[in-house]
Amino acid sequence: MIVNFTPQFRSFKTAIEHNWLLSNYILDYNCIAIGNRTQQDTENGTVECSVAGIRVIKLKTKTSERNIALQAQCKIQPQDLVFIIDSSRSVRPQEFEKVRVFLANMIDTLDVGPDRTRVAILNYASTVKEEFMLKTYSNKKDMKQAVYQIKPLSTGTMTGLAIESAMNKAFTESSGARPEELGISKVAIIVTDGRPQDQVAEISASARASGIEMYAVGVDRADMQSLRLMASEPLDDHVFYVETYGVIEKLTSKFMETLCGVDFCALGNHDCQQVCVSTARSYYCRCHPGFMLNEDQKTCSRVNVCAIGNHDCEQLCVNTTTGYSCKCRPGFILNEDQKTCSREDMCAIGNHDCEHICVSTATSYYCRCRPGFTLNQDQKTCSREDMCAAGNHDCEQICVSTATSSYCRCLPGFTLNEDQKTCSREDMCAAGNHDCEQICVSTATSSYCRCRPGFILNEDQKTCSRENMCAIGNHDCEHICVSTATSYYCRCRPGFTLNQDQKTCSRKSLFNGFAMFS
Numbered sequence: 001m002i003v004n005f006t007p008q009f010r011s012f013k014t015a016i017e018h019n020w021l022l023s024n025y026i027l028d029y030n031c032i033a034i035g036n037r038t039q040q041d042t043e044n045g046t047v048e049c050s051v052a053g054i055r056v057i058k059l060k061t062k063t064s065e066r067n068i069a070l071q072a073q074c075k076i077q078p079q080d081l082v083f084i085i086d087s088s089r090s091v092r093p094q095e096f097e098k099v100r101v102f103l104a105n106m107i108d109t110l111d112v113g114p115d116r117t118r119v120a121i122l123n124y125a126s127t128v129k130e131e132f133m134l135k136t137y138s139n140k141k142d143m144k145q146a147v148y149q150i151k152p153l154s155t156g157t158m159t160g161l162a163i164e165s166a167m168n169k170a171f172t173e174s175s176g177a178r179p180e181e182l183g184i185s186k187v188a189i190i191v192t193d194g195r196p197q198d199q200v201a202e203i204s205a206s207a208r209a210s211g212i213e214m215y216a217v218g219v220d221r222a223d224m225q226s227l228r229l230m231a232s233e234p235l236d237d238h239v240f241y242v243e244t245y246g247v248i249e250k251l252t253s254k255f256m257e258t259l260c261g262v263d264f265c266a267l268g269n270h271d272c273q274q275v276c277v278s279t280a281r282s283y284y285c286r287c288h289p290g291f292m293l294n295e296d297q298k299t300c301s302r303v304n305v306c307a308i309g310n311h312d313c314e315q316l317c318v319n320t321t322t323g324y325s326c327k328c329r330p331g332f333i334l335n336e337d338q339k340t341c342s343r344e345d346m347c348a349i350g351n352h353d354c355e356h357i358c359v360s361t362a363t364s365y366y367c368r369c370r371p372g373f374t375l376n377q378d379q380k381t382c383s384r385e386d387m388c389a390a391g392n393h394d395c396e397q398i399c400v401s402t403a404t405s406s407y408c409r410c411l412p413g414f415t416l417n418e419d420q421k422t423c424s425r426e427d428m429c430a431a432g433n434h435d436c437e438q439i440c441v442s443t444a445t446s447s448y449c450r451c452r453p454g455f456i457l458n459e460d461q462k463t464c465s466r467e468n469m470c471a472i473g474n475h476d477c478e479h480i481c482v483s484t485a486t487s488y489y490c491r492c493r494p495g496f497t498l499n500q501d502q503k504t505c506s507r508k509s510l511f512n513g514f515a516m517f518s
Contacts (some may be wrong), residue, residue, distance in 0.1 A: 078116045079185045079259065080134055080177050082170045084162045086192035087152035088125040090221070095245035096152045099191060103147045105252040107140050114138050118178075120170045121146075124162035125153035126197075130169065135176025159196035160203045163188070163214075163230065167207045186212045187259065191248070193219040196226050204230040214238065215255075219245055273299045290323035314340045331364060355381045372405050396422045413446050437463040454487050478504045 083106075085099055103121065110117045118134040131150050137143045166188050171177045178184040188207065208214055216227040218241045231238035237258065242248050265276035265283050272285035287293050287300035292310075294301055303310070305324040306317035313326035328334050328341035335342055344351075346365045347358035354367035369375050369382035374390075376383055385392070387406045388399035395408035410416050410423035417424055426433070428447045429440035436449035451457050451464035458465055467474070469488045470481035477490030492498050492505035499506055 078111070078118075079187050080118050080120075080171065081110070081259075082120045082122065082134070082166050082186075082188045084122045084124065084159075084166055084188055084190040085150075086125070086157060086159070086162075086190075086194070087123050087150075087154065088157040088194060089154045090157075090194050091152055091154075091245075093152065095193075098245040098248050100147050100150060102191075102249045102251060103150075104144045105249050106255060107143050107147070109252060109256045110140075112138070112140050112143065118176055119143055120175070121150070122162055122166055122170060123150055123153060124158060124165075126156035126158055127153065128158070128162050128165040129153060130165070133170060133175040157192065157194045157197050159190065159192055159226070159230070160198040160200045163190070163200065163203050163207055167203070167210060167212065171210070171212060180211070186210075187215070188212050189215045189217065189255070190230055191217045191219065192227075193222050193245070195221075195223040200226055201229045208232055215258075216240070217242070217248070217251065219243075219248060271298045290320075312339045353380045394421045435462045476503045 083103060085103070087096060087099075091099070107119060110119065112119065119132075119137070120134045121131040123129045123131050132143070132146050137146065169175055171186055171188075173179060177186065204214060214230055214232045215238050216231040218224060218227045218239075220243065222241065224239075224241070227239050227241070228235055240251065240254070242251065265272075265278045270276045270283055270285070272283075274288050274291065275286040277284050277286050285293060285298050290302060290305060291300040292303040293299075304319060305311050306313075306319050311317045311324055311326070313324070315329050315332065316327040318325050318327055326334060326339050331344060331346065332341040333344045334340075343363065345360050346352050347354075347360045352358045352365055352367070354365075356370050356373065357368040359366050359368055367375060367380050372384060372387065373382040374385040375381075384404075386401050387393050388395075388401045393399045393406050393408070395406075397411050397414065398409040400407050400409050408416060408421050413425055413428060414423040415426045416422075427442050428434050429436075429442045434440045434447050434449070436447075438452050438455065439450040441448050441450050449457060449462050454466055454469065455464035456467040457463075468483050469475050470477075470483045475481045475488055475490070477488075479493050479496065480491040482489050482491050490498060490503050495507060496505035497508050498504075
């Protein structure tokens with residue numbers, strides 16, 4: 001018996017006890033031998049009978065029209081197919097012979113050739129043996145001869161190691177696998193009767209991620225959870241269980257149907273109103289864009305895609321007569337995928353009202369003015385600013401506004417430095433920047449005028465007039481001050497003589513006819 005695995009049932013006996021309906025398996029004995037039954041010939045070349053209330057299917061020996069159609073369809077679907085066969089010590093010699101028959105029958109159903117289906121076989125137990133690779137044989141005869149030469153390894157059960165070898169060796173171009181760009185299906189069929197002695201979950205996930213479609217066939221004591229971890233989704237189509245190796249060759253027709261991929265839609269045996277989609281076992285209906293499938297799962301009704309949110313528009317969805325289109329909000333542009341939006345540079349495209357300068361931001365833009373202007377309240381136009389009044393200058397002392405800008409000036413007594421901003425104190429007398437008639441005297445903050453001796457400073461504090469020093473008493477003469485054109489000199493009264501200091505006087509006397517001074 002062969003069944004598709006469902007988690008709650010590990011064997012045919014368990015399925016019988018739970019009155020489980022087995023819709024897809026092959027019975028390897030006559031219905032009559034079991035007991036109460038009803039039998040009916042069906043159109044597809046099978047015999048259906050009821051055993052203990054369960055529907056079973058026994059294939060007739062003749063080739064059915066359905067199998068002929070399957071074989072014809074196989075001829076148009078080339079594959080790279082790798083069998084991974086468990087030959088551990090739990091597989092007895094007579095059981096392994098059944099495996100060889102299964103492999104030979106499978107090869108017979110395939111359209112083998114360099115440009116058609118290529119086949120490889122990995123034999124594993126504790127180690128992995130590459131019986132032959134995808135590039136080794138190009139015809140069925142040589143393949144089948146090699147199959148019957150395969151010997152069981154009769155050690156442990158390193159299933160994970162075998163899957164790794166298939167992924168890293170058998171499915172490589174150097175071993176005969178075709179380049180990925182050709183789109184050739186990569187299929188692995190694992191046949192095992194025990195629990196793996198290594199981990200299979202991670203390596204199986206890697207194999208599936210690399211594009212390998214994984215089928216798992218469990219025999220007798222096979223661990224069902226491990227089969228599920230190895231196989232591809234959907235599990236109902238990729239996990240199988242057989243009670244004994246005695247019926248494993250019956251899987252051939254099952255895999256022929258699965259691998260050949262019968263196109264139920266192409267046969268026209270469907271009621272889909274718009275689109276028919278084939279699956280491995282059947283088909284389902286789908287609708288054109290802008291339509292939704294009705295409850296009968298066959299007919300279609302037009303749908304408001306935008307209203308029900310069934311679209312990929314990032315921002316705005318717009319219904320059309322045939323479906324929908326995407327649009328973006330102001331300030332965004334639609335990307336090439338016609339779904340997502342990107343912020344547009346409004347300054348670059350000139351979509352702004354700035355009088356002077358437009359500055360883009362992450363979400364929009366803002367306006368700015370050139371130097372010497374300020375932004376008006378409308379945040380768009382600009383007005384010339386008094387930079388001195390606004391304090392927007394670097395002048396150390398005096399800022400002078402002009403029509404277009406400003407310049408710096410210094411207070412009296414200071415000069416503007418080369419930076420045209422700062423000021424340094426100047427020596428106005430040394431620079432000749434004064435009005436003194438005679439003498440200029442610098443001070444800490446400015447300068448003043450002075451006159452030479454014999455002159456006095458006039459009221460304008462700049463010019464000088466000659467002075468009568470004797471008249472103003474500005475002298476040191478003891479007796480008589482005599483003014484001259486430029487100054488003065490001292491003289492003594494009669495009876496006195498002028499001393500050497502030219503200022504004081506001494507009395508003179510006569511003694512013995514000589515003049516005496518005292």
